[in-house]
Amino acid sequence: MTEPQLSPIAEPAHSEPRIAGNAPWDSHRETSPQPMPRTFAPTLPPLDLDGLKTARIDPSGVDWKRVQPRYAKARLITGLIWALIIVALAALPLIFTQFLHWWNWAPWVCWGILGIVAALQTWYLAIIQRQVRALGYSERQDHLLTCSGIMFHEVRAIPYGRIQYVDVKSGPIESKLNLASVEVKTASSASTTIPGLEKADAQRLRETLTELSDAKMVGL
Amino acid sequence: MSEEKIDTFNAASRDKTRQELRWRRAHILSPFVNAWLIIFVFIFTVGREFFEIGTQNDREIPDFSQAPELPGVLSIFENFGMLWLPALLLVGFAVLLIPYFVSWYSYFFAVDAHNVYVRSGILSKTERKARLDRVQSIDINRSLMARLLGLAELKFDVADGSHSALAVKFLKYKDARALRAQLLSQVRALKEADAGENLAPVTDAVSSLGDGKPEHTEPTRRERLREHVATNLGPGLKDADETPVLKIPVARLIASVLLSFTTCVTVLGVAFFVGLSLFTGASLVSILFANFALIAGMGSTLWKKFNTGYNFRLSTSPDGLKTRYGFTDTTTQTVPAGRVQSITVSQPLLWRFKGWYQVRVALAGKGGTENTFTGYLLPVGTADDLARVLPLVVPGAGSGGADAEALRAGLVGSGSAGGFTVSPRRARVFNWLTYKRNGFAILPALLMVRGGWAVRRLVLVPHSKVQGIRVSQGPFARRRSVAHLSVDVAGHSASYPATVQNADATVARALFVRQAQLGVRPASP
CATH class of the missing domain: 1.10.287 (Helix Hairpins)
Known part of the structure; x- marks a missing residue:
């Protein structure tokens, strides 16, 4: 296995604050925001390979919140x-x-x-x-992460600032089980749904996401 | 949404300023443009009928010189004598047009310093309003029928409105252009006042439009003719502060259409049918007729390509980039600065011999359901044209964008030249031909995604426009330790998704993290 033109895990010789330093999900939303790298990097440092090899595609250090088993x-x-x-x-x-x-x-x-x-x-x-069991989500400092699938695994990140609206939906069977799903829409045609949340959790998540998207909104 | 549907009965009493509006009707010929289909069908049917009567000698020609006994109300046509049939047809035609005239009669528009209003409907009245300070572009569209009648439609594109924009239809072309120029300056004044840079009252800008014209001297006939051609026939709509960038020669456009994949398929298909008719002895006409839908589909695709590239010209203006094109229908489209979500440069296989490229952009709020926005900034252009168009939308090397070397690598290069990261060798089972070309490069302001072997393709997405990032891996990709990464962008990017195919899984994960960081905190100077 070769990794072409990517210097492996070796630290790049940059003394400036590196853009590829901490992943945005290294710290939780509750912690203080990281300082913004103010220096302009004409060329970005090589991609920061985390040494996890190719075992999985989930970013490291994320503890997924799972949906309700029922x-x-x-x-x-x-x-x-x-x-x-x-x-x-x-x-x-x-x-x-x-x-x-x-x-x-x-x-x-x-x-x-x-x-x-x-x-x-x-x-x-x-x-x-x-x-x-494979469905999960995680609210990070700047992003909402979701993951799904075992055989066809997919991880998605949506910046809070790009969320246009958040819907809470509940079908008849879900409603009987006191469950609801949260649908997150951005300006792109793809939307993300987090199903199987406790109804109260879904409301809370919607409020949090709406608040965060208002706070971090950026125009198109 | 800055467009509203208001019930006029409530709105009139609620809004006092509404009374001061000067409501204007559309041009009296507008119903004919709206009823083009009926007119076409009518002329076609009547024409065919007369043609058949004129040519078919074997059939007994009915005697039209005397009106037959007409029943009921129609008996008045007997008074027309010889002309009874044309009179009857004309009356029938007029009856068909009545609904269009009624809707024209109840259609009004008005303009004030801040808004454009359109009121329509007879039984249920609707009123739509577009706020001028939200207007992104004012375009003039002319369908074939409108052009024949010297009319034009004024279309307002409103910011962050995903649904169809407000349109005033129809006006005399000259009036439409005058109104457009007036509204554009109002829009500019409103936006400047909004920005707080220039707090000059809007009324100044509006009132200054009337005067300031130079004294009119009597133009010579030649000048008048030239002006008539320029204003009524040519596509040469141009604002004072517009700078032309390029125009596409018709010969090159035709050549590019002929060199397209669709043409090859059409030619091969027709050749196949000819061969089939020779082989089986069946009539070629009947074979072609049986596959009429297929051929018509191909033809319409080719026609669309031709139509959207004909007389294409690109210019810059304070509102953004403007494109004008169209054979039957001159369309103006405005690409406001900073609203470009992604830029796609592509080169179909056969264009490679000529060194031609195509540039297409996706805009927020356009595309998707609305097919009228094509997004072409360059339907077909040489490398020189490309070098002139790309700097208008792609951030330069000075602001963290792509330099010439990176762009060249993205367009024609393969492997790791120009800072690209390509698929590992073990991904070649999935993309035998393209695994050296499928790749990406991250610049401080842009993500460049490269792909395609037969059709070369380069997608540029500014980090600030990324709506979401996905990394995915199926069972086969897992066996080879590769993964796909795609970037969600607004606008009609469905045809050209910015997807990095079969990247090394570790690289894909690192790119995911990096892209997420750059999306929220761009490396700003």
Whole structure:
């Protein structure tokens, strides 16, 4: 494994305050803000590789707040309803051929379609628990971080100053379980949702985010 | 939102100043522009009918010289004698136009020192208002029909309004330009007053518009003709304080369209159909007819390229960069300074032989649902043109932006030259051709993302415009220890996402952290 044109973890010979010093999430939001690097760096120091190798893509030193485990229940119920509908649709060829004799498909085709769809749906339902456990968020000094997925892992950072509005949503099943999700919109078309929060937590998060975005707002 | 929909009945009593507004109607020919589709269909149908009657000799030609017995109300047409049919058609046409005239009758606009108002509707009246100090640009749009009638539409783009802007339609082209010039100076005065730099009263700026004109001497015929051509026919709309930067020759535009990927596909497709007809013996016409939708789609894509690049000219003005273009429809677009979210420079494969480039920008609040903003600053240009356009939107090396070397590396380079970081060699399974080119470079003010082998592409995103950062990794990428990093930008960046493909996972993580830092605290001088 070679890392081209990136001097590895060796400290760059810069005496000035380095831009790539502390990650913005090294300190929590509650602590005092870091001093701004006032010196203009005509060329930035090489990227600060943290020596964690390529084990993961999460930035170091972040303790994720996890969503409520019972959110899996809400996902499971919705997933189950959908799975039943989809499996019923996939069973149509079988019903038409075997029982109603309207169609004349080969039995292995009918059973094959049903089997593949049913297996996929079971798989989706089985990994819900894992997926929900992988959801996380963290409020840092200047950013809201979210992470999701195990197989397809993704970490996102949204600067508070770019948040345009924050919505709290709650579907019927989520509402029964006293859960809500927080949707964060920026000027870009991509939005971020943190699902499965306790309703009170979601409200609190919304208020915090709105306050922070007002305080740090920058124009487009 | 600075545009409001107000119920006029409540608003009139609430707002006293509203009474002092001078409400003006749009030009009386406006309904014809709005009803262009009906006019087109009407002329087409009537024309075809007459054409068929004129050409088909075998069919018995009906006798139009005498009006037949018409039932009911229509019997009055018998009084027209020989002209009964044209009269009937004209009346039918007029009836179709009535709704357009009614809506024109109830359409008003007004301008005061701070706002532009548009009032419309008969049963449910709506009134929209655009605050001049929020206006980002005032553009003049002319559709083909409007141009035939000498009319123009005045469009107001409002800051941070994502939905469609306010438009006054239609005015005489000359009036539209005069009103635009007046409003632009008002906007400028309001913005200056806002900034506190110049507290000159707005009324001064407005009233000074009337006088200050030089004494009119009687122009000669040649001068009058030239002025008429310049004001009514040419796309040469130009403000006093505008400096032209470049214009695209028509020949180069046509060549660039011919050298595009779409043309290649179209030519190959037609060749395939010809071969098919030779091989199977089927009629070529029927094959082409069967695939009409496909061919029409290709043709319309090519036409769009041609239309949005025709007579393209770019100029600078105090409001920002202005582009004008259009074959059927002269469109003016303003790119206000500092609102550019990302800049994409690209070079399709076949343009490489000519050394041509394309520059496109994404603006906040434009694009997405609104397709009218194309964002081209350079539809097709040489390296010289590129060197003239890019400094207008890309921060220079002095303010932490890209210097010529970095730009060249980003456009045509590969590997680590010019400060770029590329994918590791182990990523070549994913991008066999582009793994040496897929890369990024961080400058104090910009993120440069490079990619593409056949179509070279360079995306420049100022750190201050980054709306969010994502780093993601799928199961295969994990096996190879690589990850993708993408940067979310406002505006229509969907077609050119700023994504660093298959970077080394450690590098991607470090870039994520660095990008997050630079987004909130740019390395300012």
